[in-house]
Amino acid sequence: MTLLLGCIADDFTGATDLAALLARSGLPVSLRIGIPQDRRHPNETAAFEVIALKCRTSPVDTAVNQAHQALTWLKEAGASRFFWKYCSTFDSTAEGNIGPVADMLMAETGATQTIYCPAFPENGRSIFIGHLFVGEQLLSESPMKDHPLTPMRDSSLVRLLTPQVNGAVGLANHNIVSKGAESLRAKLAQLGNDGIRHVIVDAVSDDDLRTIAAASFDMPLVTGGSAIAGQLPQFYMEQGLVSLSEHRQALPKITGGSIVLSGSCSAMTRKQVANYAGKVTSLRLDPIALAEEGPGTALEWLRQQSPDAPKLIYATAEPNEVRQAQERLGRDKAGKVVEDALSEIARTAFDCGTRRFVVAGGETSGAITQTLGAAHLTIGPEIAPGVPWTFTTLGGETVALALKSGNFGKETFFTDAFDRLETA
């Protein structure tokens, strides 16, 4: 099939989010974990190929290098348009690799200008006059200010992006976008004439995103959240680049035990963990104990549980508890001991017969998915906006895997997830 858009995502929950929104078009989406080792002939690709990297918190050189390898694979597979997916809350370390990756992708794809649009109105992320809001709060006043790895303390996307890119950053604000695609195209052209290659674009609604997609679908490179990507397929169809085929893949029925593993400390995950902990057997992990003793106690606990009983294992904690762990261990080590422990727990759960996994947290999902050895995910039904069930094969067994972004889903998400799988 013609590969319409080659996509690179900076984390795994972001990749499944992107895949879910592209899949709403009814066109085939393929999600590959890490840089694929095999080459693909253009006939063997889906309309949308997503490559999931785990580079959100990586140093610039590492992220640029990985994204370059992903781009090379996508080009060889036949892509001529590309999408760079980062978080709808623009998560980035102080050093920041969103801009450097975009600069590299522009150079390699011949893009003279690109847009930055992380807005995801369905999940409460909007951009107004270049400022990112989470619900009704500015990003810097939202719980994202306390993120364990990427605390976001500024809401101005222009200010956040400027030190990360070569050249100035422009803004196409809501007054422009609300006047329609021609107005936006004219603004982009004017900024381009002024030498501005990086443009933040405001969006507060799906209508705005449709306007932005209408003005940018033919750019070699578009960057942003999943929601702007989700608007692109209709324009490819309108251009006659692809048409909907009747063929829909049947989804597998998965039985076998279930587990929720949470390393996310995001505000919504904290509520979801509290909700689910009241319903199933659960175990809480302490990063300091993990650093001193390893995950042996948790693995033993897991082996003692009935394989069929639903269970929850989590390191999810309040911001002050995260701070304490980070003061004792350092930010990176605290994150890593939790990610390593949850990964080992996931592997043991699989060995004990677990076949339905829900993982909360982007970094956590990356660590667990890599440890389980998943290489290719098929996209299933959406549980909540941006969180689909996915299916993969591990050791000859089909496994259902839902990778939940920290702040996505309702309070009852974990129960919703297993209910959704029953009715899929």
Ligand SMILES: Nc1ncnc2c1ncn2[C@@H]1O[C@H](COP(=O)(O)OP(=O)(O)O)[C@@H](O)[C@H]1O
């Ligand atoms: N109690 C804790 N103390 C310190 N760090 C933690 C704790 N629990 C989880 N972490 C780390 O916090 C990070 C959360 O990031 P992530 O998994 O991406 O979640 P989210 O999607 O909510 O951002 C991970 O590196 C995880 O290992």
Ligand SMILES: O=C(O)[C@@H](O)C(=O)COP(=O)(O)O
């Ligand atoms: O764009 C989004 O918000 C998500 O797709 C995403 O990337 C979330 O990241 P985590 O909260 O780290 O899971």
